[in-house]
Structure formats: C-alpha cells, structure tokens
Amino acid sequence: MPLDAANAPLALTPGEPAGTGAEIALKAWADARSTLPPFFLLEEPERMSRLAESLGIGTPVIEIETPNAAREAFHEGLPVLPMAFAAPPEPGRLDPANGPAVIGAIERAVELIRAGDASGVVTLPIHKSVLYEAGFRHPGHTEFLAALAGPDVTPVMMLAAPELRVVPITIHIPLKQVPELLTTEMIVEKSRITAEALRRDFGCPRPRLALAGLNPHAGENATIGTEDRDVVAPAVAALRAEGIDAVGPLSADTMFHAEARATYDAAICMYHDQALIPIKTVNFWGGVNVTLGLPFIRTSPDHGTALELAGTGKAHASSLIAALRMAGDMAAARAGSS
Numbered sequence: 001m002p003l004d005a006a007n008a009p010l011a012l013t014p015g016e017p018a019g020t021g022a023e024i025a026l027k028a029w030a031d032a033r034s035t036l037p038p039f040f041l042l043e044e045p046e047r048m049s050r051l052a053e054s055l056g057i058g059t060p061v062i063e064i065e066t067p068n069a070a071r072e073a074f075h076e077g078l079p080v081l082p083m084a085f086a087a088p089p090e091p092g093r094l095d096p097a098n099g100p101a102v103i104g105a106i107e108r109a110v111e112l113i114r115a116g117d118a119s120g121v122v123t124l125p126i127h128k129s130v131l132y133e134a135g136f137r138h139p140g141h142t143e144f145l146a147a148l149a150g151p152d153v154t155p156v157m158m159l160a161a162p163e164l165r166v167v168p169i170t171i172h173i174p175l176k177q178v179p180e181l182l183t184t185e186m187i188v189e190k191s192r193i194t195a196e197a198l199r200r201d202f203g204c205p206r207p208r209l210a211l212a213g214l215n216p217h218a219g220e221n222a223t224i225g226t227e228d229r230d231v232v233a234p235a236v237a238a239l240r241a242e243g244i245d246a247v248g249p250l251s252a253d254t255m256f257h258a259e260a261r262a263t264y265d266a267a268i269c270m271y272h273d274q275a276l277i278p279i280k281t282v283n284f285w286g287g288v289n290v291t292l293g294l295p296f297i298r299t300s301p302d303h304g305t306a307l308e309l310a311g312t313g314k315a316h317a318s319s320l321i322a323a324l325r326m327a328g329d330m331a332a333a334r335a336g337s338s
C-alpha cells in the first residue's frame with residue numbers, strides 16, 4: 001500500500017450516526033482546529049449543518065467534492081465529503097439499516113489512503129451490536145481494518161495516554177475463552193509488533209514492555225492457574241532472547257500505579273478489561289486507541305458511542321482531538337523518516 005499520502009488530510013469516518021460522533025467532530029474543529037492536522041469527515045453535509053445549528057456549535061460545515069479540497073476548506077470550516085445513510089439518523093436510536101453505510105465509509109477511507117488521498121484514518125465509534133445485526137462479521141474496527149489491509153496483517157490494539165500505554169492481547173472475546181485462546185506465539189507476535197511501533201512512531205528507541213500475568217499473583221508459582229508458567233513466561237523468555245526488553249509475568253494488580261508505570265513504555269495485558277480499566281481510570285478523556293501493525297495509520301477516541309448523550313451537545317471531544325493529533329504526528333514523523 002503506497003504511503004505517499006503524508007501531506008494529504010486525514011479521513012474521519014462517521015461511526016454510528018445515532019451516537020455522539022458527529023457532534024464531537026463539530027466540537028473538535030470548533031475547539032482545536034488551529035492545533036489539529038487538516039481532516040475531513042465522511043458524512044451527510046446537510047445533517048451536519050443542521051446538527052451544528054441545533055446544538056449551537058459554531059462550526060461551519062463545508063461540503064467538499066474531493067479529499068484534496070479539505071486542506072483549503074479546513075481553515076474555513078469542517079470539510080465534509082458526502083455519503084448517504086439509508087435511514088435518517090436519530091440521536092440515540094439505533095437502526096441496522098444504516099450499518100452498510102457505516103461499514104462502507106470505513107472501506108472508502110482505506111481506499112482513499114491507498115489512492116494517496118488521505119494520510120490515515122481516524123474512526124469515530126461504531127456501535128458493535130447493531131453492526132453485527134446488520135451482518136458485520138468482525139469484532140471491531142481493529143480486525144476489520146486488518147482484513148481490508150491484506151491477508152497477512154496481525155493488528156494490535158494499543159490504547160495510549162500520556163500516563164500509560166496498554167495492549168490487550170485478546171480483545172473482544174468472552175472472558176471464559178481467554179485462557180483457551182491465549183498462546184505464547186500470539187503474545188510474542190503482538191509484543192514484537194508493539195516494540196516495533198514504539199520505536200517507529202512513539203519515540204522509544206529501546207522499548208520496555210511489562211507483561212501482565214493472567215491469573216491473580218501471576219499464578220503464584222502455578223498454584224493459581226498454570227497459564228502464567230506455561231504460556232506467558234515462555235513468551236517473556238522468547239522476547240528477551242530476541243533482544244526485546246520484556247519483563248513478566250507481573251501481578252496485574254500492582255503494575256499500574258505511578259511508580260510502576262514509570263518502569264515501562266507499554267503494558268502487555270492478557271485480556272480487554274485488564275488493559276482498558278487502568279487506562280480509562282487514569283485518563284478517561286485523553287486516551288487514544290491506535291491500531292499497530294497496519295500498513296497505514298489508524299487512531300480513534302478510546303470511548304464508545306455514548307448513545308445516551310447523543311443530541312445533547314454534552315459529549316466531550318478531547319479524546320477525538322487527541323486521536324486526530326496523534327494521527328497527524330504519526331503521519332508527519334513517517335514522512336520525515338521516509
């Protein structure tokens with residue numbers, strides 16, 4: 001996939017149209033445009049204008065015909081590249097009929113990156129269960145974007161805030177399946193991808209990884225579950241043999257306080273909540289979800305659709321602002337190093 005798009009704007013996908021995505025996009029432009037890289041939103045321009053007016057967000061909406069027009073337009077308002085939803089979106093009311101348009105916008109953003117018309121994709125939150133109803137077969141953006149990227153892509157979810165970076169090795173699977181699906185190979189591969197990304201995109205020349213144990217007390221010498229001895233410890237040994245600075249398995253309950261966090265650059269966690277609870281506790285408003293291992297840049301706010309706030313204007317845009325900024329910084333750094 002060509003990455004000659006470094007100077008192109010970022011593509012922002014709409015996510016769930018019944019959620020808060022559209023309003024935080026308007027707010028991000030209103031609150032932070034002078035500090036953000038140019039971006040355009042895939043959406044319905046008229047709906048965006050109506051929403052800005054009804055919520056009293058003073059963001060002009062500018063319909064653009066091509067992504068190229070976004071750079072100029074961004075100074076004047078929020079550039080919107082038109083798309084259409086099948087059913088008129090209503091705040092807080094999910095409609096599976098809009099699933100194909102939500103999914104299609106993500107596909108279109110990847111095509112624009114491939115064509116050199118976008119420097120990366122920032123995704124607004126999707127509502128996963130309504131997309132599953134609409135036939136979506138991927139657990140989330142992370143796996144869908146990897147499938148769009150190509151056959152041999154292993155995506156890695158990392159959530160990053162100034163205080164902490166976390167990587168869940170298993171992601172959206174039932175908790176009871178975690179021990180069955182967790183393998184040494186999976187931990188090694190995702191940790192290796194994380195180390196490479198920390199070097200390339202996050203200014204860590206010698207990344208330090210801290211691997212959490214799966215069980216309480218990291219298994220207490222295999223007396224509280226054997227996975228830490230049999231699955232996680234061999235992964236740590238393999239990573240160290242490759243020259244990666246990895247430690248663990250560590251007791252997960254004592255690795256997230258400030259002093260512990262200062263000893264590593266990313267915490268490699270065995271399941272979703274082991275990773276996401278600490279980061280959303282230390283920084284709920286400024287975290288960014290970034291997909292590592294893709295041949296293009298993808299970031300996202302780390303929260304969901306917040307359906308109950310849709311249409312109220314109360315949703316915060318800070319995580320989206322951080323996601324746009326991170327994607328822009330990554331694109332600029334990659335352009336500088338190529």
Ligand SMILES: NC(=O)C1=CN([C@@H]2O[C@H](COP(=O)(O)OP(=O)(O)OC[C@H]3O[C@@H](n4cnc5c(N)ncnc54)[C@H](O)[C@@H]3O)[C@@H](O)[C@H]2O)C=CC1
Nearest residue numbers: 124125126127128129300302303304305306307309315316
């Ligand atoms: N990247 C993505 O596409 C993501 C999608 N989701 C999806 O979002 C849906 C709802 O998930 P929940 O677990 O309820 O998480 P959520 O993040 O939507 O909501 C959790 C709590 O945080 C609040 N909140 C979320 N974003 C906010 C914002 N910008 N400003 C102020 N308050 C905010 C909500 O009001 C709620 O109290 C699910 O379908 C889930 O799959 C969740 C996370 C990421």
Ligand SMILES: NCC(=O)COP(=O)(O)O
Nearest residue numbers: 139140141142143289300
């Ligand atoms: N809980 C994180 C989340 O749901 C993000 O998933 P994805 O859509 O970025 O794969």
